[in-house]
Amino acid sequence: MTRRLLALFLLAGLSGSLAGQENTERIVNERDSRSHDFDLVHQRIELSDFDWDSLGFRGRVTTTLRALRPGFDSVILDAGALLDIGSVTTAGGRTALRWAHDRDSLIVHLERSRAFGDTVRFTVDYRGRVRNGRGLTFIPADTLPPARPRQLWSQGEAMDNHLWFPTYDFPNDKATWEMVVTVPSGYTAVSNGALKSDRTSREGSRTMTWRQEKPATTYLASIVVAPLARLADRWRGRPVEYYVYREDSARARALFEVTPDMIEVFSRLTGVDYPWPRYAQTTVADFFGGMENVGATTLVDWIPTRAAYADRPWYRHILIPHELAHQWFGDYVTTANWANMWLNEGFAEFMPGQYWGRRLGVHAMEEYYLDEYEQFMQIDARRRMPLASLGSNNIYPKGALVLRMLQQYLGEARFWLGVRRYLADHAFDVATSDDLRQAFRAATGENLDWFWEQWVYRAGYPHLVVSAEWDSLSATLSLQVEQTQRDTLPVDKSGTRFTVPETFRLPVSIRVGTTGGDVTARVWLDQRQQQVRLPGVAARPTMVIFDEANEVLKDLTFGQPVSWLANQLRNDPNLWNRDWVIRQLASHRQSPEAGAAIAAAATGADYFHTRAQAALALSAFEGATVNAALLGALSDTSAQVRAAAAQAMGERSDLGAVPALRARWEADPSEAVRGQVLVALGRLAPEETRALIVEGLASTSYLDVVAEAATHAAIERGDSTLLGELDRAAGRVRLAMVALGVFGARGHERALDMLDRHLLSSRATIRHRAAEVYRNIVPDSVARTRLTAIRPAITDEKTRQEIEELLARSGQ
Structure with missing residues (x-):
């Protein structure tokens, strides 16, 4: 299921005081399960x-x-x-x-x-x-x-x-x-x-x-x-169906044709053949994403155009495999209560990375989980909660990452033995977090209480501060490792206070690069402050990779010489490590060596994600080498790299990039690239961009990516003569509705008149977006006056309720 809707429900469902209750005890004893006197x-x-x-x-x-x-x-x-x-x-x-x-x-x-x-x-x-x-x-x-x-x-x-x-x-x-x-x-x-x-x-x-x-x-x-058209496919003789609007039939086949192969891969990995007689995927309007209804997934009707595949659409890369994975994790075996919802959503979020890793290679898998990591960090920063808890806000990315950690710790064979035991023990039944732990113990013989306690039942993650010192006389590299996370979580409105471990137990692999060869070690961290000594480092280190395979969900602070970082960026195959290194190098803005290392990665790294991240980082550097690297990246075979280069150019003051950006606007086949180019041109050549903004607002692209970019440029430009174009786009382009609110907040009454008309739209999503703009963008005093005036004209019950809530809030 898509994250936002489920999160809203579960948070609304929190009730009663949990103060003084240990979360582990609460979850293991199923205190959030409902009693019933019939089956x-x-x-x-x-x-x-x-x-x-x-x-x-x-x-x-x-x-x-x-x-x-x-x-x-x-x-x-x-x-x-x-x-x-x-x-x-x-x-x-x-x-x-x-x-x-x-x-x-x-x-x-x-x-x-x-x-x-x-x-x-x-x-x-x-x-x-x-x-x-x-x-x-x-x-x-x-x-x-x-x-x-x-x-x-x-x-x-x-x-x-x-x-x-x-x-x-x-x-x-x-x-x-x-x-x-x-x-x-x-x-x-x-x-x-x-x-x-x-x-x-x-x-x-x-x-x-x-x-x-x-x-x-x-x-x-x-x-x-x-009124739907049915497209037919098969998996091992079973029906695989795609129901779409008739006019979407031609595009739908290209989107969904990967489904039988995904079913095959998931069946082999889990050891459970797809457990239902058929699998259908049906697209509908105004849906929030996807829902794993048993054997009949419902999906939003955002079917990509042919051009959109250059931009690796979320729909195919994540949504389709996520909802399919639920047919095993959530439908075949279902959480026993909402406090264990991560069993459904964590596995469903984990499985797409396994599929793409097997079909596109290890870098594709690393990239997938790196994206999950970035989402996890953003969510955790807003509120820190355990995986297993009622209303947990991080069951998707943290669930996927914890399962990935468990897979790396146990190894492929033992991990999938545990998953298969879990599915076999609870087939067509319900399960709890402890059921999963016991399945892994039964399959592998290993007691994973420590893992469950710190990663499932408690909140947070380790913050590691590392420093390194090499002793040439003893040929030893010493690492000082400190865990700095603090248990400072407050009691929430329901009386709940979750805890963060003072010390995490962590298996970490370390690689030291030297001119005489690499030295590796695997250590366990289990103290707040700990020294790790690596003997046999006879030559001066040229790089030190801490947690080489990223087996630990963490935040890492590790100050290193630029030369170590540059060498790691050239030689480390791990995508997560490269991303971390690029961020460290980008903090050395005055270092020619740092800029040169990032520039080389932007045009020469072996995977597009690294090239794109390097191109983005070049926005912090100046010089001919950087200019040349960005021009090269703007012609990369990957649309993601070209878009990153255009974004970086827009954040620099190099007017020499304008001709190349103009050429990309005219000829680039990627809609995402053209969108980033439009934003960049709006910053570098504002005097000639108005016509491009008008063209972009009127254009059609997958998920309106070009029109969204044109709206960004219009907001930055602050040109109220574009209000008519923004108004015409606001019904289909979410950000254009926001732009009306931005201009209204700046004092343009005409923009607020347009916003009021959208509150009376015949389409529910348009009315809701207009109400959200009044809620989040327009000042309360202005919103109260406008909404009071328009309230009698609103006939839709749901919209009227939204307006009443807004008026009640603004009146406080």
Whole structure:
């Protein structure tokens, strides 16, 4: 699942005081798991009469469950407050049952008491309605760019499926289900499991019956209803399907065709053949990214153009393999409660790096986890939390990085033995963090309590400060290593205080380069201050690589001579180390040796990521060597390197770069490069850039990367004569809406008038973006006046609620 939505739910779900409670004890003892007195066995969910105007539909759910206590005489199901219950009867409608519906709970009184283990079956008929975007999202057809057809889709995670059908809405129980969906003529209903029937009535309506025959958690039940084209593929004879808008069919094949190969690689790595009868991926509008509904992933409709593949789109590189990995980690084996959600998301975030490493090589894998590291550091800086904790904010990148550390520590064979044991022990079931630890112990014989305690149950990471001293007489290199992390985390609003280990236990490999050959050592760090002595360093060191393979998630401060750093940049094959070295060299702005080393990497490194990072770092240096390197990088075969070179040129004052940048704007095939070139030209040649900004704002590109860049340039330019162009772009370009707020905050009433019109748009995402700009950009006093005036004209319930919240905040 995409990060932002899940994080918002989980943080909102924090309640009660945890002060004084040890997080390890809380997680291991499943204190965040929900009790239930029945086992949900099967549900038949029948849906019809969808109404896009009222956000309504008709539903019937027949539930089969098994009593888990004696004297079982009533059932409490989760059922949204807006579900209008018509009747509850025994299966077949023979006997009416008493029921009560209170907020989000439906209480069904059985006709007689049942014994432990007895089976109970009953049917609920209801008329459903939702608050759009909760449980179900209804999207009307419109002609605003980009146009999309009328559609609806569900989103169950974390606990929203009960808003459209009565069920048990918590992950610690699994059931089977069938989805019987009647849709208008020309529409398709996509759901979980195998298609059992597809019938068209005389009136033209279509009824499709999907059956999920293997148990899964109910938040993974899903539907999509839209006029869709189906593209067919196969994996070992099983259907692999791609459902897209008909006009997207040609582009969709190129995007999704990698899926069968990903299924093959994940099946081999996990030792579990893809566990569901089919795999479908369906694209929809206004989705937040992707959701791993069992056997039927829902994805946002951002299908790349042919040109976009030069820019390595996130969609193919991360989103598709992430959601696919969930079919094993999250669907086949599911977290028992939300405090262990990292088991789902951490593995799903870890697996794409494994795929690309096997298909594109070790540098591709290192690059993937390096990106995860950078995301982790940004999130951790905002709030430091353990992996396993209710509402944890870092379950995606930290989860992936902790699993990568475990893989490096155990080695390939033992790591995958542990993963396979975990999947085998909890197949079609739920699991906790400690279940994963025990699976690794059973598979490898190693007690990993220490690893779990510091990386799963506690917060933070080690901050290492290292210094080196070489003694020629004893031929010894001495390293002083200090762990400087502090346990300074405050108690939060819920009373929770997580802790950071005072000392981490860390396995570290060290390589010392000398003219007489390299010296290596592997040491364990387990003290706040520790000296590490490496004998046999007979010649003066030429470089020292600390944590050579980046086996430890850390922050490293290690002052070194420029010559050591330059030598490491030339010779170290590890991508993470190169990135670190480039940052260290970039801090030596007055050093010709540092600039020359980075310039050489910008044009000569063997992997595009290193060349791109080096090109970016050259923005801090001056001189003919740097100019030549950036011009060379601007013609690199990699679009990422060319974009980095253009960005660096824009951050320097070298007007000699303008002709080369102009040429790239005219001819570069990469949309991302043209975007960076536009921003650079806006800084270096502002007098001739206005026409390019107008052209860029009107252009179409994948994810509007060129228009976004044009908006950046317009904001920097501060030219209010561009407001008309920004207004026309604001409906499709997120940053253009922000630009209206920026100009409005600068006193341009016309920009605020435009923002007000977007609050009345027929498209929900446009209204929301305009409200967000009022929330985050426009001064409160101005926002209060404008929103008070426009409030009576807003008819959409959700937008009106956003405005009320903004007015309440600005009035404080």
